[in-house]
Amino acid sequence: MSTIEQMPVDTEPGGGDKIPLIELKHVGKQYGNIIALQDINLRVKAGEVTGVLGDNGAGKSTLIKIMAGLHQQSEGELLVDGEALTFGSPKEALSKGIATVYQDLAVVSLMPVWRNFFLGQELRKGPLKTLDANGMRATTMSELSKMGIELPDVDAPIGSLSGGQRQCVAIARAxxxxxxxxxxxxxxxxxxxxxxxxxxxxxxxxxxxxxGVVFITHNPHHAYMVGDHFVLLNRGRQKLDCTYDEISLEELTQQMAGGDELEALTHELRR
Structure with a gap:
């Protein structure tokens, strides 16, 4: 069930840049009188990592929910492969190839790795549709190995893995x-x-x-290590939109930390 070969390589007419897999145009979200997001523009292209940075309350969670199909935007457009869409559920987003790996991972800690890998989408066999445990074990080991994740035992409870290993299993599953x-x-x-x-x-x-990867983080060092494009949110507004070549790690960190506010605080504390 490999998806790499199935991925379309979309280009604009005349051989221009690739059409983004996802694009947000002037997207906003309101909850009653509360403005959670306003005028957000974002592009996610194949073979690129888009780092979305911001402190708590910046609007990152709301942005995730819109792209994942949990919430609908109040204004603006969400385009997938250049087509304007409105997702009614996460299932609709997943049907378009958009998968979200949340911080809590939505795993069952006491279940084996292979059960978590197929959780909700189990393989079945025979007229009685019994669980194909051996098939799921073999597939889990194969898929994790393809992605460079070597686990000694997929029968081990997923809760026994390190945090990094659990994250990688969740990404491989998606x-x-x-x-x-x-x-x-x-x-x-x-x-x-x-x-x-x-x-x-x-x-x-x-x-x-x-x-295409959307890397939501509050850590500019991690974002800069893998990112190709950076978007900074601040209180629901887009404060920064630039590529890797247009900004240094020091500048990204300063923007993330508040720029002039951080400099003023530094001078105050050093007096």
Whole structure:
């Protein structure tokens, strides 16, 4: 069920840039009188990582929910492969190849890795439609191995894996079940340096295999290590929109930290 070969390579007429897998145009979201997002523009292209940065309350969660089909935007357009769409559910988004890996991963800790890999989409066989446990074990091992994840035992409870390993299993699962776009919600937030490195290498590998990745994070260092394009949200507004070549890590960090506010605080504390 590999999706890499199935991924269309879309180009605009006349040999221009690739049409984004997902594009948001002037998207806004209101909850009653509360404006959660306003005038957000975002492009996610095949083979690229788009880093979406922002502190708590910046609007990152609302943005994820719109792209994942949990919520509908109040204004603006969401385009998939150049076609304007409105998702009514996460299932509709997934049918278009858009998969979201949330920070809590939605796994059952006491179940084996292979059960979690096929959770909700189990393989069955025979007239009685019994679970094909051996088939799911073999497929899980094969798919994880393809993505460079080597686990000694897929029968081990997924809760016994490290945080980085669980993140990688969740990403591999999304790809296996048809994702072309991976939306990753703070995948390195609760991880140490070594485990974060594992996830970042995996994000880079997914990019190299042609997937579009939306990397939601509050860590500019992690975003800069794998990102091709950066969008910074601040209180629901888009503060920054630039490519890797247009900004340095120092500048990205300063923008993320508040720019002039951080500089003023630094001078105040050093007096």
């Amino acid at each position: 790809i296996f079940f048809g994702a072309r776009v991976l939306i990753l919600d703070e995948p390195t937030a609760a991880l140490g340096v070594k485990q974060s490195g594992m996830v970042l290498r995996y994000i880079s590998a997914a990019k190299e295999q042609g997937f």
